[in-house]
Amino acid sequence: MLHCLHAHFAAPVCVGFVEEASFGKLFATDDLIDLGAGSRLPALAIARVLHAFHGRGARVAASYPTRLFSGSYAPLANRGFGHGRSIYYCHTPPRFLYDLRDHYQAHFPPWQRPLLAALRRWLQPRYEAAVRSMDVVLANSRNVQRRLQDYLGVASRVVYPPVDTDRFQWLADDGYFLSTARLEPLKRVDMLVRAFKRMPSRRLVVSSGGSELARLKALAADAPNIQFPGWLGDRQLAELIGRARATIYVPVDEDFGMSPVESMAAGKPVIGVAEGGLLETVADGKTGILLSPQFGEEDVVAAVLALDPNRAASMRAACIHRAERFSSTRFLKEIGAVLHCG
Template sequence: MKTVIFHDFFIDIGGGGKVVNILSKYLKAPIVTCFYDKSNLSTIQNTKIFHDNSFFNKLKSIRELKLIRTIYFFNHKLKKLKNFFNENFDSAIFSGFYSIYFARFLEIYKIYYIQAEPLSYIFERENYKSLITYKYIYELFLKKLERDSIFSFDKTIANSNYIKKVYEEEFGIKVNKIIYPPVDTSKFYYREPEDYFLLVSRLYPYKRVDVVAKVFTKIPSKKLVIVGSGPLASYIRRLSQRYKNIKYLGKVSEKKLIELYARCNAVIYISEKEPFGLVPLEANSAGKPAIVANEGGLTEGIIPFKTGLILDPPYESNLKEVIENFDKYHFSKIDCIKNAKRFDKKVFLKNFLRELKN
């Protein structure tokens, strides 16, 4: 069976991009995407990627233009190639918000692997406030397009119970299956803690990285290491210059990141309504506990008081209390690693291949 994968864009690779990359390599399936920044994506080398190589690819840093171009690419430009995909492939996997617009034009077997909340949810978030009122653009132009595209799929698979519930309530569809996203547990290893907490995230307001950093400004005896990039990078950098216990590393290599996981006390990840969250499971893969928010799909991967802690709001005060008293908690590296293996990429690929064949 020849499969092709459609994904919005590869600029900074997040959890969704990692999943697409794993599927692509296993299925030997090419990826079709709008924007692609090879310089930032060493982890997806040896993957066959077809992308929009027009002049607009140079303007991907301008959010409004990136949005408009991605919609045009999947809803109009690729339409000219629908016969090529229908004749040369047996199935297609879609991931993202905008790639699904092309699904309406395909006659082959189509699966939508849902890895995020609906587009309307995303446009409500703070990082999408702009000169353009995204909410109205969605209502006027994208809402019907999104709905029609979703109903064109042969099968929908959600990456968590949380996402399944959201889509069923929002669109009135029946999500066929839940398959949790994979973590490559074989890459990680355990080392004795070196007395720091780790935050790995894209630096956006909805990720609550500012909340975590603020907590550590009030606890100078506790160290925080932050890895990631995004709009809040300048703010985090200034904090790290002002407070000696906060260290901002920006982007790091995969080898360095794995080492940071191995030597930390715990990973903190309290993102707003996270669809699932791979970072806590990467922490567990290294034998380390994760501190997560009690919302979204984050609670589905963590066993409370065994492989991590689940925080209730208010997050700032409750996180501060947990960090100050962290020595009172006891976690087994064996329990953490065992939990992570439930989500290993071998389990994911076995489950996904079964759905693809069916």
């Protein structure tokens, strides 16, 4: 999204830190303001980014008449400047403060949990005050719009994020099913691995990485039909999607979810879950199959077996048409109207 906005509006971009592996060389040096707040320790990284946006980030923001904040921590740079407009594009209120509080507490290393608790106490009132002080609040989905209303009592309008739909195309049906979700507990990729172990004649390709990689590889060690090529570059990933029969994406209450839209842009149906942002992107029975939020391995098996070559091909045109609802062109038109007119 940042690259899309920068390329269209030629505006400087201020970030908490830069990771070359994901950020690359998307921005010219003169256009990128790096606050340099990264860290390999999760709790410390959060603390450093918060401090950076609350301090130097606020000074940077004060020098511009229109300020678009995005992410969980950037809003702290909105300090009531008394001039111009402040707009917040919310991907989700920080879930470790709200609905996933217990999950994050359990998954942080024990010695970092007191720091996480202290961060919560410091961040929550400041985050809520910063969001309420925005001139305009945008949500990246109706799902996130509900969270903003439920947790903060803040009204917002929905502007779906941009997907570069032109980058994806239908290439072939090579018969495999593809997962591109990060390998983290909330993405439930372990359910897919277990399901495909019950279907040795069906292939699963897991193209991503994350904290669960070693565990999932061990789980699939006796399943030659499951492959882990790891993270791929944009071109390789687009080709992998374009040659799949379908993609599978079953996260817990996803904010929005770009992966299903990328899949549909290539004419590939999605096996998803009927909760979160997927209810807004995937049309059940038309561009994919949505499982119950309480799905089990047997439900994944049934959906995979139901998507034979003919049924997958029959959804191709509807998938491509559906994906255009979330294109970069549509996003720039909608965000431009907000920036220029309010």
